[in-house]
Amino acid sequence: MPVRFRVMARCDVLVVGGGFGGAFFARELERLMGGRPPRVLLVAPENFLLFSPLLPEAASGTIEPRHAVIPLRELLATTELLIGTVERLDLDSRRALGRDLNGDEHEIEYDRLVLAPGSVPATVPVPGLREHAVGFKTLADAIWLRNRVLRQLDAADAADDLAERRRLLTFTFIGGGYAGVEALAELESLVRDAVRRYPRITAADCRWVLVEAGTSLLPGLDPDLATFTERTLGRRGVEVMTETRLASCTGGVVVLTGDPVRPFPSGTIVWTAGQRPHPILGEWGLPLDEGGSVPVDRYLQVRGLEGVYVVGDAATVPDPEGGIAPNTAQHALRQARTAARNVAAGFGVGEQVPFSYRTRGLAVTLGKWQGTAQVRRTTFTGPLAWWMGRSYHLLMMPGLGRKLRVVSDWTIALLFPRDVSQLGQLGSPTPLDG
Ligand SMILES: Cc1cc2nc3c(=O)[nH]c(=O)nc-3n(C[C@H](O)[C@H](O)[C@H](O)COP(=O)(O)OP(=O)(O)OC[C@H]3O[C@@H](n4cnc5c(N)ncnc54)[C@H](O)[C@@H]3O)c2cc1C
Structure with missing residues (x-):
């Protein structure tokens, strides 16, 4: 420029x-x-x-x-x-x-x-990664992913070819830290609710795969929480693959290291394997x-x-x-x-202080009413952990007006069905010559 x-x-x-x-x-x-x-x-x-x-x-x-x-x-x-x-x-x-x-x-x-x-x-030189995977770090990523997931449902609803439907409805997340786990759990929860409005698709038609290179999900958290998370996601049909890495995704076909599964085409691949x-x-x-x-x-x-x-x-x-x-x-x-x-x-105001904050805990939300949390050495799971995570985030958020906006969103989400409108065209104004 x-x-x-x-x-x-x-x-x-x-x-x-x-x-x-x-x-x-x-x-x-x-x-x-x-x-x-x-x-x-x-x-x-x-x-x-x-x-x-x-x-x-x-x-x-x-x-x-x-x-x-x-x-x-x-x-x-x-x-x-x-x-x-x-x-x-x-x-x-x-x-x-x-x-x-x-x-x-x-x-x-x-x-x-x-x-x-x-x-x-933090990306690694995996063939196909740049072309076929997206990250999950910015607001634009979040908005894009929501529209993408809903778009895939609409596209699958119209598709007659079974293999193509399967590809469209396969969502693969690489990286099982809290960003990957929460993103997958929230989107799976969205799709589970959304498919009620799609007569030709059921939740069982969708495939969710979570790939983690470490021995368990949520590295750094209490192993019991990782086990709970794995079990909760497993009950929802998510295929959790630990000690597994992405070998390539050329052409949108996911190939994993080892031989946990055969290579599979995945319409959506999300890279959440660290920063x-x-x-x-x-x-x-x-x-x-x-x-x-x-x-x-x-x-x-x-x-x-x-x-x-x-x-x-x-x-x-x-x-x-x-x-x-x-x-x-x-x-x-x-x-x-x-x-x-x-x-x-x-500037002459107060004294120098060392950084002395001790980690209070961490909460991971897993979609509606589900979560895991750790406060010091005590662990919590299920709806209580979900509520604790939400309360903590609310406390961290500055400003009463902001807090109220989030609380009203949460309340509406609990009382009413989800909005499944797909707004992928936002941000691209229509040309006047059309
Ligand atoms: C999906 C996701 C979920 C997360 N969930 C949690 C959670 O539940 N709990 C938790 O405690 N943490 C969570 N984290 C981690 C947390 O977001 C980060 O640890 C935190 O944001 C770090 O703060 P920061 O100020 O270092 O970086 P950021 O908050 O990322 O801010 C960095 C800023 O610097 C700007 N910048 C970069 N380069 C330049 C430049 N050259 N000039 C000017 N500006 C520049 C960037 O655009 C950005 O605005 C999550 C992270 C992600 C990605």
């Missing part, structure tokens, strides 16, 4: 990223600094924070996709926003180059830097560990780089209980708040 002109900007704090790390950092700094806020500039490609724990429910239509995001202009009061991306960073001269939506460059001078660019899907730290931090010359993320100290500062903080999925943060803090929204949010306190301390 041609550069039109440069806009110079100067700020006390530059924040890269508007997700859990970046947005909650800026919000907390505003709170701490009260009436004398420093000049904070936050750069993010979207003007909203994606509340990713609600992404699977946005995909299944249980909540309205717009309710899974929080507008940054609603969340933040005094922070300046530049919707675009930071493309270059010079750590020595403390300058960054941002690009806005018009394609114009912004040269930004800063004193302190907070980096929270998150992660990107890796955003690669841009390495390009900007930050020190990386072998996992590709930036090691920080207990104060979330990069060693040897005064005034540079990294939080969220792109950081390797020492866990107060030993090891490394996991990459979750609840950790990114607490790291953001700690970094805000440490930056505020630099």
Whole structure:
């Protein structure tokens, strides 16, 4: 894109990223600094924070996709926003180059830097993956997947060829972490309800396959929860294949390692096999560990780089209980708040504090009334865990208005049948010459 002109900007704090790390950092700094806020500039490609724990429910239509995001202009009061991306960073001269939506460059001078660019899907060189699989990371992914699943039902309803119907109704998810498990469980639940409106399709006509390379689903959670999840999905007819990898999906035909099943055509293939730290931090010359993320100290500062903080999925943060803090929204949010306190301390407000958040637990929803949860060492399953997961996400969500929107979606979803309209044409306006 041609550069039109440069806009110079100067700020006390530059924040890269508007997700859990970046947005909650800026919000907390505003709170701490009260009436004398420093000049904070936050750069993010979207003007909203994606509340990713609600992404699977946005995909299944249980909540309205717009309710899974929080507008940054609603969340933040005094922070300046530049919707675009930071493309270059010079750590020595403390300058960054941002690009806005018009394609114009912004040269930004800063004193302190907070980096929270998150992660990107970790793909491997599997033949056919790029052409035939989709990721599950953004709101666009969730909306696309919902429309895709419903489109497949309509296409299968019209198809007479049995093999083609089978292909259209086969949904394969690669990666059995919580993103893959929740996405599959929510969409399977959507299809189970939706097929009641399709006289020629039953739930048994649909094939759901979940492939996980590890020995069990939900690595990192209590093994009992993984077993419960496997059994719950199994009862719903989902084929869970652990210790199995995708070998190829050329032409949309799924070939798995070992010989658990014969190769099978799958109309929808979703890649949820993990995330890796955003690669841009390495390009900007930050020190990386072998996992590709930036090691920080207990104060979330990069060693040897005064005034540079990294939080969220792109950081390797020492866990107060030993090891490394996991990459979750609840950790990114607490790291953001700690970094805000440490930056505020630099402006003479409060004291520096180390990151001290201890994991409270994790909840995984498995569609209507089903879930698993772990709080400290206690595990919960079934409707109670489902309710706990929902309550926790609601507590994390900022703003009463946002909370009420989600609660009303949940209530409507419990009382009324699902909406099966397929809105795949949204975002592509009709040409006027037609
Ligand atoms: C499907 C799914 C479900 C999940 N469910 C849960 C859950 O139930 N519970 C939980 O605790 N965690 C969950 N997570 C994990 C959680 O979303 C992440 O750990 C969390 O979002 C990390 O926060 P972050 O700020 O590091 O990254 P993000 O929230 O991803 O934000 C990063 C931001 O930086 C922006 N950015 C990147 N590059 C640039 C650049 N060059 N310039 C400007 N901006 C840039 C990105 O566009 C993005 O807006 C889930 C994740 C996914 C994908």
